[in-house]
Amino acid sequence: MSNVSTSNNHDNLHIFKGLNSQQIKAVEATGGPLLIIAGAGSGKTRVLTHRVANIIHQGTEPYRILALTFTNKAAQELKERISNIVGYELSRDVWAGTFHSIFARILRIEGNKLGYNPGFSIYDTDDQTSTIKTLLNQLKLTPQEYPPNQIRSIISKAKNAMVDYESYADEAKSHFEKTVAIIYREYEKYLLSANAMDFDDLLINMIRLFELDKETLEKYRNKFRYIMIDEYQDTNRAQYKVIKLMAAAHNNICVVGDDAQSIYKWRGADIRNILEFQKDYPSARIIKLEQNYRSSGNILKAADSVIDKNKNQLKKELWTENPEGEKITIINCDDDRQEALKIADLISQKSESGIKYKEIAILYRTNAQSLPLENALRRENIPYVIVGGISFYKRKEIKDVMAYLRMLINPQDDQSLLRAVNEPPRGIGKTSLGHFQEYARKQNISLLDTFERAEEVLPVVGRAKKSARRLWQTVTDYRKLMEVENPASVVKDYINAVGILEMYKEIGTDEALDKFNNIQEIITDITTFFTQNTQADLNDYIQQISLASDIDNSDLSGNSVSLMTLHSAKGLEFPHVFISGLEQGLFPSGRSEGDISELEEERRLFYVGITRAMNNLTVTYCSRRMKFGEIQRQAVSVFLKEIDHSVTRWIGGQPPLQNSKKTSLSGTPVSTGSNILGSWRSRVTQSTPKKKSQYDQTVEESYSQLHDSLRTGDRVLHSKFGEGKLIEISGIGDQQKVVVKFDDHGKKNMIAKFAKLQKL
DNA sequence: GACCTGCTGATTTTT
């Protein structure tokens, strides 16, 4: 054997090390279409990363590789792990990202061909809804008859299915649909003139671009020699189409997915994409990854027995060499409060036996379920992090600031102006705004332009005119500054100039001060962004924020229990998992009742939940639950009847199969129930006094995990306020707050997560 | 035009 071959073998060792035979096959098969059916916990990401490494190793330039994921977090993980194999220098140039962020990046370069400026705004669902409200107003339609949210959803569905407003109008039958068609048309016109795209447009416009301009299509076909798509089962028709267009020249397309984990049908994901991959690419190879490395034998058996009830699925057999492990614990509770207390108590017990909080996750069907859980965890002094839910970036004050920023980049963005105009109040009320909007429409100019010519807009009162003109002046001044000066400092001055900070300071309530601090933190965030990305402009920052979700930012590295919806949990794993609320009407959701395909999707969601667990799984359900502020009786979920009873252990209730009657505590009156509740309660109360000192420890411990073992009294460094002394820590998880007395800036309240304090 | 109050409807999941 020659030297070359020896050195190849050596490199190959690096790329193929630790992979099983199926995984090696997938990593080796770099050319041509490939479908990887990857069961839960079968090392999918591992295969993807090693496959990219192999392609690079074979001599392909990294920038010719496109890897599309569903979430930013998955993309980030992919990049990191590729970097671990091939090194940062090579991995940096791989195009790895979400569909939305990669397409936004391309559309910023090519969007002018479709009539967009590079500074286009990206509208989220809120922006979409308020746009529709504006349009209803213009069209003299009432939101009662045409609920903005419903209209938004109809339009979005149409777009995802690639039905434009003309086709929609052709198909429209009822008066309602015909009117929706008009709103749809006006909506599209409005967004284009506002130089804005909604999430769906980021996909649709890629198709438009490629169909309109063959040269551009050729350019990207040539550029991306290798295309890889993660979570292929969750792609929708539009995504499918873009990929198909891009891959058509070389056919080096590799998709990875698991039909059993398809949980986004409601959002337009089309399972046909994965089921019919072979039809689209007859030469496709199919490789199945069926060995599960994550879960214990019992957990896998439970998962398997559940998913088995679904009729529509690809055949695959997941197996594991892992030990059988413990049985799945199923606990019946009186109500949601007791459920939360029991979970918290079990977590305390786990913690006492040496299990770390960060090894534990609580999963639920709806975000609303987190509240009683949070209360119980706080009561037991257990640190926790909520993943998802209301994002920092979706808070009103942050969105207001973002609206101001978008005006700098995209002065055509009327929705941003409408959002920001009265934060703080400027005396430009509904009536005046109506006149401005009317004028803008007649003159075919942007709303901000009408503020410049406020004098010409006749029916508006003098005060409003002055105020409008002043706002226009501020925006224009800072737009000019932005062109020549450092974006971070311009942004800082600009936000101060518009007066939103001052407004919250003047209100002075706790709530207002929180908002004030949040805005301070976003300014810090911006400063950090520009320090780290010296080449970037404000547009880059805004785009990143527009496409960010809270899951991406959640830091699961601290020692806290993770709380999240089952949807958010996809792609994650935890040694110990709780799934709560296994009740009819909650999980499966009431909306899936009577619809087999929706019920199957709920069942896949349960499957996803079960397969997040590595060693230990606990499932809970309640006999009663607070709903709409009322106590309602709950029936046990059908899914619990489906779990293989040989791997389950039932506590406080009986397996529904053996007793199809109500499994409440065997007819026991309330007193027994409250007795049990009492016993749980007393455990908690008893432990409270003696835990007093432990409390501070726990909180400080959680804090220290997150922030380099900080304690009250420490000297700390903040990127903006400089040095100071940490005088108070309160709350836990994302909500954790710190009070720092800065040498030069006095006392500040901050959210720990964003303060990013450094110990000195 | 800003602020207050009382009513209503929401609870699936999110890039």
Add this chain to the structure above:
DNA sequence: TCAGCAGGTC
């Protein structure tokens, strides 16, 4: 239960 909004008052 509670947030968000419409409608009324100052």
